[in-house]
Amino acid sequence: MHAWLCENPTGVEALTWKEVPTPQPGPGEVLIEIKAASLNFPDLLIVQNKYQMKPALPFVPGSEYAGTVQAIGEGVTHLKMGQNVACLSGTGGFGTHTLAPAKLCMPLPEHFPATDAAAFIMTYATSHHALVDRAALKAGETVLVLGAAGGVGTAAIQIAKAVGAKVIAAASTDEKCALCKELGADAVINYSTENLREALKTLTAGQGPDVVYDPVGGDIAEPAFRSIAWRGRYLIVGFAGGPKPPRPLKFPVVQGASLVGVFWGDFAKREPQANANMMRTLADWYAQGKVKPVIDRTLPMSELKAAYALMGTRSVKGKLVMVN
Ligand SMILES: NC(=O)c1ccc[n+]([C@@H]2O[C@H](COP(=O)([O-])OP(=O)(O)OC[C@H]3O[C@@H](n4cnc5c(N)ncnc54)[C@H](OP(=O)(O)O)[C@@H]3O)[C@@H](O)[C@H]2O)c1
Structure with missing residues (x-):
């Protein structure tokens, strides 16, 4: 070999x-x-x-x-x-x-x-565990996906749509935003050229997204968190955008919202049966064409x-x- x-x-x-x-x-x-x-x-x-x-x-x-x-x-x-x-x-x-x-x-x-x-496995298991298990995303809720054209981001768009949520996908170029639209995102925001907070206010009639899926961190995290809806869930998935920002703990209080850590690898080790059930669901969704x-x-x-x-x-x- x-x-x-x-x-x-x-x-x-x-x-x-x-x-x-x-x-x-x-x-x-x-x-x-x-x-x-x-x-x-x-x-x-x-x-x-x-x-x-x-x-x-x-x-x-x-x-x-x-x-x-x-x-x-x-x-x-x-x-x-x-x-x-x-x-x-x-x-x-x-x-x-x-x-x-x-x-x-x-x-x-x-x-x-x-x-x-x-x-x-990595991208779909992470995004399913984050959105469905950790954030308990429900049909009709709105989810903001940051870094939405990346590995876990594209999986998050498809999984959120399969659950029946409204998806706002945010990425750094128009080309990436176009891909997110093709994948089923209801709305897109180019965070290199648009003001994220203003765009989110317009798209959610001032309410903000119920769930934020964040694999990017960095400078985009604070405006994203400040935009979240009442009782929102902010999923901390990764830090592709660079060093972890100090995140003032007052924001969860002001928004009545939760910061939710996501670590799929340990979930798979600690809860193997739940993980196996999740992988079966995802394989079924693949066969049904809901995710790809x-x-x-x-x-x-x-x-x-x-x-x-x-x-x-x-x-x-x-x-x-x-x-x-
Ligand atoms: N918590 C868990 O269990 C878990 C599991 C898997 C992965 N992760 C983490 O999730 C993060 C994303 O993973 P991924 O596989 O989706 O990565 P990826 O395909 O590279 O996507 C990351 C996205 O982050 C954005 N980004 C912003 N600044 C960046 C920079 N300086 N360099 C690269 N990308 C940048 C990019 O989107 P824009 O250009 O649109 O901003 C990119 O598409 C990683 O930190 C990874 O370690 C966590």
């Missing part, structure tokens, strides 16, 4: 494409032939030694991928040879094969292409470094997917 090896976690430049022995699965593991792997934020941090998880060296980055089961370790009963699966195991995806813990593998229904499946990953482009696995470079440009819409 071949894989991108991180022998020295000093950044993307130090990754090397190497031939390594194909491992055999131990108890509870499966060997997967990888068809596609998507890029997520932690994939960049992990090769720079900046991520909370620090794998033993050398390791193969690539947190999320999809492929076919080629060998099965002892004690694995829910997967069979030749089965198509998606997996989010933290590492291993940027190669031709990997060992994965069987319990983290999601068996794929028919007609679920590997390119979509590789771009599914937005893929900016696919690139051959050999062009991983170019994909990492694109990630840093803020120009990606949806997800980047590497294919073998």
Whole structure:
């Protein structure tokens, strides 16, 4: 097998494409032939030694991928040879094969292409957990999605629409806003050219959004929070826009609103049954056409470094997917 090896976690430049022995699965593991792997934020941090998880060296980055089961370790009963699966195991995806813990593998229904499946778990699980579980978003409510053309943002638009909410999507360019409209957003705001607070007042008749989904943070967080409706829920999902701003705690009081932290990874570990139920719902929604990953482009696995470079440009819409 071949894989991108991180022998020295000093950044993307130090990754090397190497031939390594194909491992055999131990108890509870499966060997997967990888068809596609998507890029997520932690994939960049992990090769720079900046991520909370620090794998033993050398390791193969690539947190999320999809492929076919080629060998099965002892004690694995829910997967069979030749089965198509998606997996989010933290590492291993940027190669031709990997060992994965069987319990983290999601068996794929028919007609679920590997390119979509590789771009599914992280973004859709995060956005479903945030909107449905943490914010208890209801049909008829209004949700503001920030960074709405990004990975978790595009999933959040589709999930909020599937729930029956009104979606206001906010992003930094007209092109990104146009994509959000195509995905079903009821209204869009370009926060590079429009005043977010004024636009939200107009779009919600002065009431503000019931739920704010924020994977961006930075300067946009304060005007977004100040606009929230009475009893609103502000979902803190991530900080793609830079360092965390000190957020004055008076705003939740003034708005009678809640700041709600979202950590899907720990939810999946602490509440595996609830997570499995959620993933089944999402797979059903995929089959019904209610959700579909937005893929900016696919690139051959050999062009991983170019994909990492694109990630840093803020120009990606949806997800980047590497294919073998
Ligand atoms: N809490 C959880 O469980 C969880 C799970 C998954 C991901 N996350 C976090 O969520 C955040 C977004 O993840 P993602 O996969 O959706 O990322 P992404 O696809 O890169 O999207 C992030 C969006 O943030 C906006 N942004 C603003 N300033 C930026 C900057 N300086 N550089 C890059 N993007 C910037 C961009 O939209 P505009 O250009 O339109 O502003 C971009 O589309 C990350 O911080 C990630 O770690 C959290």
